[in-house]
Structures are given as structure tokens and as C-alpha cells.
Amino acid sequence: MTDSPLRRSLGWYRLPILVVALVTSLLFYVPFLVVVATSWTETSYIIFPPDGFSLQSYSGVLNDWEWMDAFKVSLRVAGLGTVISVALGTLGALALTRLRSRTARSWVRTLFIVPMAIPPVAYAVGLYSVSLRAEALQDNLALLVLGEALLAVPYVFVMVSSGLSQADPALRPVASTLGAAWPMVIWRVDLPMIVGHMLAGAVFAFAVIFDEVVLSVFLTPIGVKTLPLQMLTASQEELSPQLTAASTLVSMLAVALLGGYSLFSNRRAARARRLSRKAATA
Amino acid sequence: MSIALSIKDVHVTLGQFEVLRGVSLDAEPGTFVTLLGASGSGKTTLLNVIAGLQQLDSGHVLFDGANVERRPPRKRRVGVVFQSYALFPHMSVGENVAFPLRAARRPAAERRRVVQEMLDLVDLGGMIDRAPASLSGGQRQRVALARALASDPAILLLDEPMAALDKQLRERMQVEIKRIQQQVGITTVAVTHDQAEAMTMSDLVAIMHEGQLVQVDSPENLYRRPVDEYVASFLGEANLFPADRHGPLPVDSGAPATGTAVVRPEDLVVLDAGQLGDRWHVRGVVRLLSFQGSRFRLEVTTPAGRSVVCSLPPHTDAGALLPGSEVTLGCADPDRVHVIHPAAVGEQLKLAA
Amino acid sequence: MTMEQALAAPATTRRRRPMADGAAAERRWLLWPPLVFFLLTVAGPVVALVQQALSGEGNAFAESLRMEVFVDSVWRTLLLAAVVTVATVVVGTCYAFAIAVGPVWVKALLMGGLLISLWTSVMVRTIGWMLLELPTGALFWVLELLHLRSEPIDFYQSTAAMYPAMIAVMLPFAVLPVLASVIGFDREQLKAATVFGAGPLLTLGAVVLPAIRQAMISGGVLVFVMSLGFYVTPLLLGGPANMTMSGIINGQLNTANRADVGAAMSLLLVGGTVAIYLVADRLFKVSERWG
Incomplete structure (x- = not known):
């Protein structure tokens, strides 16, 4: 691929572009590396460069019920929220393919993307006012889960729609002329084609919900904290290496899970490509 | 002004795959050369080599005797019509055609004049302000051609120019492109996998196979005197029979063969028992007779399972050739049988009467 | 409306046109669950906000707009969002180009940075x-090492401190659409530009940028709109002097105890943001690029 047309077209102008991009990538790497580095200090306060090397703050986090509880709450909220947002986002993406009117399609599309634009603080205040009016929604995580699910729906919708747009549009009419009713078409034709994209959407939605902090500020019952909220609280107090150790742990977990997932899906895609190439040449 | 093109022993490797394996080709100024081959034969790579879009491992490309392989594409004065036409979607037809002139920093007045001239040449004089998306496939191709010719190139390159057109339009555009090429008098290299297209447009057809040029010749010579079995069956339909120095051997005889006889379907006729004599012939059973407008196409299977195709004139009595009936085929004119002899390639042998 | 018609249609016509009614039923079952969910989770909070905004004695909306801190924060937020948008689009476009044309090691490094940013939480970043940025933080350590500075830097919780962080947080949203567009760019058009004599500047300006403009705008609109709701990063890095609208709203509720004013401000923020998104969406077809 040394002869890429874009590379040739850019000529020497690609040097400044590369320099800008590489400098920019520092914005991504440096803060993360600082977080990781400060977590192994032997001191009980945060210092950079770290003083010595120990894993004491890691064991501190893992044995601290406050951090572990927050982690469990986040898992629960993100899990429930992901299920809801995947279901709704997928329904929306499927509905989009079945609408004929151009205006209807464009409104549905906008509707499913607009939650990305909702400012979380204002939305959290709104949900909070709802909870003031409905006692059943106080002292539990229902509103938090629903709100997070709404914020994550666009990501699922985008992923699944892109999967559906790659599918052959003739398959669905074919299935229905062969006598399949619409639920069977969805179950047998659409879902198998987009299951990978649904999974990707689910992973993305989980990550978004797991990381979201603002809604938890307003909506968690007293004494309950999600992990990002616990981090926010900790970052406004005396900075301790436990904070960066927890940050490192959760980031490593995310990198391991998401990296593992994308390796897996890449390999699957590569295998599918190989198979289709084989089929084409055979 | 057009140039003589010369390609000498060009090698190109893409990844681990040797796409061009020693290609040489010479074309006089003003010649229309077509590179004909199956997909993956390296013909588009060769076109890219001429355009300067592909680096060479070794070999030379000469324009009028001058080495150009180190020259970047923009300094080679080539005009290219791409397979997808590659019209810039956000520019009007006129802006597309003006692009090469804009790149060469020509004054606006000259640009306007040349654009009009080029669009008139391709019969699109009134379309200057249209968007490419609003044009039909044939019109887009004409715009691409006008753009390729706008900067007065020394050589015109056409990459599968007809691939995106339907059959009728394709035939019209083949003639049209040939007309424009002759009017401009420009040396032209086209790439195609369509043999009819190659035959219609070209002065010279170069057959490519697995990164090499198998035969470069006029369309007629290629058809009448192919150098090997590949060329014979690639260009038109061909019946291949085992042959020795004297011509085709009795079919299904198992006699030792030293070469291959190429018999074109239109050179085969149906023989009566009386005409047989000691002429060379093929016996078989009719499998299929189909009417194709100007000809009948007859498919015959010999007792040993060899399939023979025969093209008969339209006044043939179809009733006598029903599937399942026995038939004997022979050569109308033994002189038209070409024998490929591996030892003496291209040697023309006469069929003993 | 088609659904109601379908429901109201007599059974006989329904049987005669099974395909059409099947399609209506299909659409109904696919669209209604999400629509009901949106109605509950969006309309519910909005109604509650309106009620709460009207619960105070005076007109909470008018009061918000008279509050100097709020009006200031509106301008500050708009400016911040605009700066972040312009910066992320420009830098993000370079970043996407570099991934597309860079040597393999650059590509891996840049993709790695992008993925770290996507996969780690905003909190961690x-x-x-x-x-x-802390006075004796990592930046100070580097500067000291290079003998560029010996006293602690007075950088933390200032306007300049929050911009790089916010640009880094938002950058992936600007890079991704442009990257998809650059990678999917028609190679023959680039070859055409080269063959017809265009240099890098003409190719970029006349061929590449017009084609990826749409992607840049989509990324930019999204970054702008999301930046309007920024809360955590400005709170931690910008400090009290750089409160965004979100910060002010939080203050009204938790410090000033003016729930009605907070609700009014929330409505203004949500309404403004969504309105901006809808206008941009109609103008530039942003959603179509994402969905």
C-alpha cells in the first residue's frame, strides 16, 4: 500500500499533517500515562513523578467497599441501560428501513440521534424534578437507568443502521415473497445480518453509560454512588493515589474488554472476507 | 501532436505478486492500441505504468524515444478516461473539463475557449453548466473524454471505457471514440476485457495473460493466426482439434498430435454423405440448434464427448438438424484452418485435400 | 395517521390487501416502543421542569435572563463551544488524514490514541x-527538567487550562466521521487529479475538501452541541471563574436553592441546544451522515 493515491496527491504536504497529528496524539496519551504513573507511588498522596513503586493503592481500592460498591452499582446501571438502549435503538433502525416516506425517515433519524445533543446537566435536573413528583421513583436507580438508556440510544442506532445499510435491500422483499410474515423476516433475515452491529452498539452503549457521571450526580439515592461519581467526589477532595489506581483499573478493564472485542470482530470480519473471496474465485 | 510509445521489458510487483513479467510493446504515433485480457491479467497495471501512477521494478517507458519512467504523472502529458470516469461530483461539466487547464494555470479566456471546443468535439456543447450527477452514463463518458483531451495530451489512455454502459450505447460509443481519436490523431491505449470492443476500435490489439503480452497484432491477424490456444479461444469462439504437420487429425482417433488446429465456427459446414470423400470431417450428434438472427448456432457432440460449435448461414434447413440427429461437419475452405505448432509457432500448414 | 386508518379499515379490505396492512403492523410494532420510551423519558422531565420553573413567585425565565452570572455563562459557553469546535474540526481533519496517509507506525500510534480516548471515561481523562496541570504537576516537572521554569506554574483552574482538555475530550467525535470519509474517498478521483496535473494544494482544495466537507460539518455540529452541555471538564479544570451554563444550573439547585430558576435555565439550555441541532440538521443533513 505504499502507492496510496492520497499519499501521492498530498506530496510533501503530508509532513506538516503528520506532525500536527502526532503532537495531537500526545493530548490522548499523556494524561492517561500520568494517571497510570501516579497510581504506583508509595506515598499516600499523589505526586508526579511517582515516588517508588508499589501496588498498595491498588490493593487499597480493591479492598475498599466504597470503591467496590460504586463499581457494582455502575455495572448494574450500565447493564440494564444497555439492554434497554440496544432494544430500542435496534427497533428504531429496523423501522427506518421500513419507512417509505423520505420526510418520515429523516424525522425518525433525527429523533434517534438528538439525545446525543441533550445537555446532561439540564436533562438530569429534569429527571430530578420528575423524581420529586413521583415517590415510586425515589430511592432507587430506575430513573438513572432510563435516563442513561436514552442517552445511549443514538450510539446503538448509528451502529445498527450502518449495519443495515450494508445489507442487500432485496433480501427482505425476497423473504416476504417466499411467504415469510414480517416477524419472521426480522427474526430470520434482519437480525442475523446485524447481530454483530448490535453487539458493537451494545459495547459502545455500555461504555457510554458506565462512564457517564452527570446523571448520577443528580439521580443516585443518598449513600449510593456510581463509579464515575465516586471518582468525581474523590477528585474534589484530597487527591489520593487510590483515585488514579481506580482510574487505571477501570481503564485497563475497558481496554482489555473493548480491545479483545474488536480483535475478535476484526478476525471474524477477516475470515468472512477470506471465505467470500474463496467463494468468488471457486 | 501525438507520440510514439515504447515499452521495454517492464516488471511490476504488487505485494508478493508479480503483476507484470517483462512486458514490451511498440506503437507508432496515432495508433489505437488495445490491451485485451481477462481480469487480473495486469492490463490496468500496464496502463497505470504508462500514466505514471505505478512505479516500475525495472524496465523502461519511452515517449518518442525519451525515457519517462522517472517523470511524475502530471509532467507526462497523458489524458486518462477512468473506468468510473472519476468526474469531480461537486464541479460542473465545464469545470471538470477545465480542471487540467486550471492545474496548468492557463488564463481564463483560453480555458473557456478550450472547454467549449472540447465539449463541441464530444457533442455536449450545451451541457457546460450541468452537474455530472444529472448526466446519463454515455454523457458522463463523453465529459470524461473531453476532460482527458482538454490539455492537449500526447497520449490518451482509456481504462475499461465502456464497462459502465449498456450494450447498445457501448457499440455507439466505440464508433464515436474511434472517430474522435482519428479526428484528433492521438496515440491511444485502451484497456478492455471485451474482445468485440477491442476488434472494433483498435489498430493493434495486445493480448495479455498472467502479466505477459502473448501476442500483439492487428485484429484480423489475431483472429486468423493466433499464436497459441489461449489467444485462439480468448478471441472469438474456436474449435481446437489435435493436429500434426499436415493439419487436423481424424477426430477421436487418438493419433499422436504435435500441434493444435484452430477451426472457427463459421468455417465449418454440414456435409452430405456424397461430399465426404477423404476430406477431414467430424461426426457427431446435434445437441442444440439456436437461431441468432444473422446466423444459426449449432452445437454438436462427438461420440467421445468432444463439443464442437458451428455457425451456419441463416438459410440453413433447420428441420434436418433437430437435436439428436446425426451430422457430419467439415471445413468449407481448408486454407482457413490455422495450425498452432508448439515447435514452430505461427507456422501455417495446409490441410491435405 | 396511516396506522389509525389501518385500524379503522373494515376487515374485508384488510384481508384484500394483506401486504399493505402487514407493513403497517410491522411499522407500528417497530416504531411504537421507542416512541413511547422517548415520550416518557423526554416529555416527562420537560413537563416536570416547566412545572418547577413556574412554581416560584416571580417569572423564573425572566429572572434567569436578568442574572448577570447566567448571561455571562451563556456567552462563555457559546464561545467555548465555538473554539472547541473549530479546533477539533481543524486538528481532527489533520488527524484523520494522517491516519489515512501515514506510515504504519504512525497509523498505529494515532489509532491507539484515538481508541484510548474513546475507551477511557471522560472522568479518567x-x-x-x-x-x-496542577501547580506542581507533570507539566511543571517537564518544564523544570528542561530548566524552563523553577516556580510552580499558575495554570490549573484557568481558562487556558481547560481548552486543551476539552479539545482532547471532543476530538474523537470530529475525527471519526472525517476518517470514514477520507478512507472511503474515491481513489480514481485522486488519480484523475494527479494525471491532469494538479499539485497537492489544488487537489486538496478543489477535489478532497469539497468531498469531505459534509463529514467535517457533521463532526463539527456534534462537537458544538455536545460542548454546550459540558460540565465535568470545565468544573474541574476551569474552576469557579469559568462556569459553563451547566455549572451555573448546578449552582442554582445545590447552592442557591432556587429550584425554579434552575429549572428555567435547564429548559433554556435544552431548548437552545436542541434547536441549534435541529437547525443544523436541516441545513447540513447531520443525522443522515450519522444514521
Whole structure:
């Protein structure tokens, strides 16, 4: 691929572009590396460069019920929220393919993307006012889960729609002329084609919900904290290496899970490509 | 002004795959050369080599005797019509055609004049302000051609120019492109996998196979005197029979063969028992007779399972050739049988009467 | 409306046109669950906000707009969002180009940075910036090492401190659409530009940028709109002097105890943001690029 047309077209102008991009990538790497580095200090306060090397703050986090509880709450909220947002986002993406009117399609599309634009603080205040009016929604995580699910729906919708747009549009009419009713078409034709994209959407939605902090500020019952909220609280107090150790742990977990997932899906895609190439040449 | 093109022993490797394996080709100024081959034969790579879009491992490309392989594409004065036409979607037809002139920093007045001239040449004089998306496939191709010719190139390159057109339009555009090429008098290299297209447009057809040029010749010579079995069956339909120095051997005889006889379907006729004599012939059973407008196409299977195709004139009595009936085929004119002899390639042998 | 018609249609016509009614039923079952969910989770909070905004004695909306801190924060937020948008689109476009044309090691490095940013939480990244910018943080350590500075830097919780962090947080949203567009760009058009004599500048300006403009705008609109709701990063890095609208709203509720004013401000923020998105969406077809 040394002869890429874009590379040739850019000529020497690609040097400044590369320099800008590489400098920019520092914005991504440096803060993360600082977080990781400060977590192994032997001191009980945060210092950079770290003083010595120990894993004491890691064991501190893992044995601290406050951090572990927050982690469990986040898992629960993100899990429930992901299920809801995947279901709704997928329904929306499927509905989009079945609408004929151009205006209807464009409104549905906008509707499913607009939650990305909702400012979380204002939305959290709104949900909070709802909870003031409905006692059943106080002292539990229902509103938090629903709100997070709404914020994550666009990501699922985008992923699944892109999967559906790659599918052959003739398959669905074919299935229905062969006598399949619409639920069977969805179950047998659409879902198998987009299951990978649904999974990707689910992973993305989980990550978004797991990381979201603002809604938890307003909506968690007293004494309950999600992990990002616990981090926010900790970052406004005396900075301790436990904070960066927890940050490192959760980031490593995310990198391991998401990296593992994308390796897996890449390999699957590569295998599918190989198979289709084989089929084409055979 | 057009140039003589010369390609000498060009090698190109893409990844681990040797796409061009020693290609040489010479074309006089003003010649229309077509590179004909199956997909993956390296013909588009060769076109890219001429355009300067592909680096060479070794070999030379000469324009009028001058080495150009180190020259970047923009300094080679080539005009290219791409397979997808590659019209810039956000520019009007006129802006597309003006692009090469804009790149060469020509004054606006000259640009306007040349654009009009080029669009008139391709019969699109009134379309200057249209968007490419609003044009039909044939019109887009004409715009691409006008753009390729706008900067007065020394050589015109056409990459599968007809691939995106339907059959009728394709035939019209083949003639049209040939007309424009002759009017401009420009040396032209086209790439195609369509043999009819190659035959219609070209002065010279170069057959490519697995990164090499198998035969470069006029369309007629290629058809009448192919150098090997590949060329014979690639260009038109061909019946291949085992042959020795004297011509085709009795079919299904198992006699030792030293070469291959190429018999074109239109050179085969149906023989009566009386005409047989000691002429060379093929016996078989009719499998299929189909009417194709100007000809009948007859498919015959010999007792040993060899399939023979025969093209008969339209006044043939179809009733006598029903599937399942026995038939004997022979050569109308033994002189038209070409024998490929591996030892003496291209040697023309006469069929003993 | 088609659904109601379908429901109201007599059974006989329904049987005669099974395909059409099947399609209506299909659409109904696919669209209604999400629509009901949106109605509950969006309309519910909005109604509650309106009620709460009207619960105070005076007109909470008018009061918000008279409050100097709020009006200031509106301008500050708009400016911040605009700066972040322009910066992320420009830098993000370079970043996407570099991934497309760079040597393999550059590509891997850049993709790695992008993925770290996508996969780690905003909280973690913001904490990283905090540690970097603290008076004796990592930045100070580097400067000291290079003998460029010996006293602690007075950078943390200033306007300049929050911009790089916010650009880093938002950058992936600007890079991704442009990257998809650059990678999917028609190679023959680039070859055509080269063959017809265009240099890098003409190719970029006349061929490439017009084609990826749409992607740049989509990324930019999204970054702008999301930046309007920024809360955590400005709170931790910008400090009290750089309160965004979100910060002010939080203050009204938790410090000033003016729930009605907070609700009014929330409505203004949500309404404004969504309105901006809808206008941009109609103008530039942003959703179509994403969905």
C-alpha cells in the first residue's frame, strides 16, 4: 500500500499533517500515562513523578467497599441501560428501513440521534424534578437507568443502521415473497445480518453509560454512588493515589474488554472476507 | 501532436505478486492500441505504468524515444478516461473539463475557449453548466473524454471505457471514440476485457495473460493466426482439434498430435454423405440448434464427448438438424484452418485435400 | 395517521390487501416502543421542569435572563463551544488524514490514541489533565527538567487550562466521521487529479475538501452541541471563574436553592441546544451522515 493515491496527491504536504497529528496524539496519551504513573507511588498522596513503586493503592481500592460498591452499582446501571438502549435503538433502525416516506425517515433519524445533543446537566435536573413528583421513583436507580438508556440510544442506532445499510435491500422483499410474515423476516433475515452491529452498539452503549457521571450526580439515592461519581467526589477532595489506581483499573478493564472485542470482530470480519473471496474465485 | 510509445521489458510487483513479467510493446504515433485480457491479467497495471501512477521494478517507458519512467504523472502529458470516469461530483461539466487547464494555470479566456471546443468535439456543447450527477452514463463518458483531451495530451489512455454502459450505447460509443481519436490523431491505449470492443476500435490489439503480452497484432491477424490456444479461444469462439504437420487429425482417433488446429465456427459446414470423400470431417450428434438472427448456432457432440460449435448461414434447413440427429461437419475452405505448432509457432500448414 | 386508518379499515379490505396492512403492523410494532420510551423519558422531565420553573413567585425565565452570572455563562459557553469546535474540526481533519496517509507506525500510534480516548471515561481523562496541570504537576516537572521554569506554574483552574482538555475530550467525535470519509474517498478521483496535473494544494482544495466537507460539518455540529452541555471538564479544570451554563444550573439547585430558576435555565439550555441541532440538521443533513 505504499502507492496510496492520497499519499501521492498530498506530496510533501503530508509532513506538516503528520506532525500536527502526532503532537495531537500526545493530548490522548499523556494524561492517561500520568494517571497510570501516579497510581504506583508509595506515598499516600499523589505526586508526579511517582515516588517508588508499589501496588498498595491498588490493593487499597480493591479492598475498599466504597470503591467496590460504586463499581457494582455502575455495572448494574450500565447493564440494564444497555439492554434497554440496544432494544430500542435496534427497533428504531429496523423501522427506518421500513419507512417509505423520505420526510418520515429523516424525522425518525433525527429523533434517534438528538439525545446525543441533550445537555446532561439540564436533562438530569429534569429527571430530578420528575423524581420529586413521583415517590415510586425515589430511592432507587430506575430513573438513572432510563435516563442513561436514552442517552445511549443514538450510539446503538448509528451502529445498527450502518449495519443495515450494508445489507442487500432485496433480501427482505425476497423473504416476504417466499411467504415469510414480517416477524419472521426480522427474526430470520434482519437480525442475523446485524447481530454483530448490535453487539458493537451494545459495547459502545455500555461504555457510554458506565462512564457517564452527570446523571448520577443528580439521580443516585443518598449513600449510593456510581463509579464515575465516586471518582468525581474523590477528585474534589484530597487527591489520593487510590483515585488514579481506580482510574487505571477501570481503564485497563475497558481496554482489555473493548480491545479483545474488536480483535475478535476484526478476525471474524477477516475470515468472512477470506471465505467470500474463496467463494468468488471457486 | 501525438507520440510514439515504447515499452521495454517492464516488471511490476504488487505485494508478493508479480503483476507484470517483462512486458514490451511498440506503437507508432496515432495508433489505437488495445490491451485485451481477462481480469487480473495486469492490463490496468500496464496502463497505470504508462500514466505514471505505478512505479516500475525495472524496465523502461519511452515517449518518442525519451525515457519517462522517472517523470511524475502530471509532467507526462497523458489524458486518462477512468473506468468510473472519476468526474469531480461537486464541479460542473465545464469545470471538470477545465480542471487540467486550471492545474496548468492557463488564463481564463483560453480555458473557456478550450472547454467549449472540447465539449463541441464530444457533442455536449450545451451541457457546460450541468452537474455530472444529472448526466446519463454515455454523457458522463463523453465529459470524461473531453476532460482527458482538454490539455492537449500526447497520449490518451482509456481504462475499461465502456464497462459502465449498456450494450447498445457501448457499440455507439466505440464508433464515436474511434472517430474522435482519428479526428484528433492521438496515440491511444485502451484497456478492455471485451474482445468485440477491442476488434472494433483498435489498430493493434495486445493480448495479455498472467502479466505477459502473448501476442500483439492487428485484429484480423489475431483472429486468423493466433499464436497459441489461449489467444485462439480468448478471441472469438474456436474449435481446437489435435493436429500434426499436415493439419487436423481424424477426430477421436487418438493419433499422436504435435500441434493444435484452430477451426472457427463459421468455417465449418454440414456435409452430405456424397461430399465426404477423404476430406477431414467430424461426426457427431446435434445437441442444440439456436437461431441468432444473422446466423444459426449449432452445437454438436462427438461420440467421445468432444463439443464442437458451428455457425451456419441463416438459410440453413433447420428441420434436418433437430437435436439428436446425426451430422457430419467439415471445413468449407481448408486454407482457413490455422495450425498452432508448439515447435514452430505461427507456422501455417495446409490441410491435405 | 396511516396506522389509525389501518385500524379503522373494515376487515374485508384488510384481508384484500394483506401486504399493505402487514407493513403497517410491522411499522407500528417497530416504531411504537421507542416512541413511547422517548415520550416518557423526554416529555416527562420537560413537563416536570416547566412545572418547577413556574412554581416560584416571580417569572423564573425572566429572572434567569436578568442574572448577570447566567448571561455571562451563556456567552462563555457559546464561545467555548465555538473554539472547541473549530479546533477539533481543524486538528481532527489533520488527524484523520494522517491516519489515512501515514506510515504504519504512525497509523498505529494515532489509532491507539484515538481508541484510548474513546475507551477511557471522560472522568479518567479529566483527572489526567488535572494531574498534568496542577501547580506542581507533570507539566511543571517537564518544564523544570528542561530548566524552563523553577516556580510552580499558575495554570490549573484557568481558562487556558481547560481548552486543551476539552479539545482532547471532543476530538474523537470530529475525527471519526472525517476518517470514514477520507478512507472511503474515491481513489480514481485522486488519480484523475494527479494525471491532469494538479499539485497537492489544488487537489486538496478543489477535489478532497469539497468531498469531505459534509463529514467535517457533521463532526463539527456534534462537537458544538455536545460542548454546550459540558460540565465535568470545565468544573474541574476551569474552576469557579469559568462556569459553563451547566455549572451555573448546578449552582442554582445545590447552592442557591432556587429550584425554579434552575429549572428555567435547564429548559433554556435544552431548548437552545436542541434547536441549534435541529437547525443544523436541516441545513447540513447531520443525522443522515450519522444514521
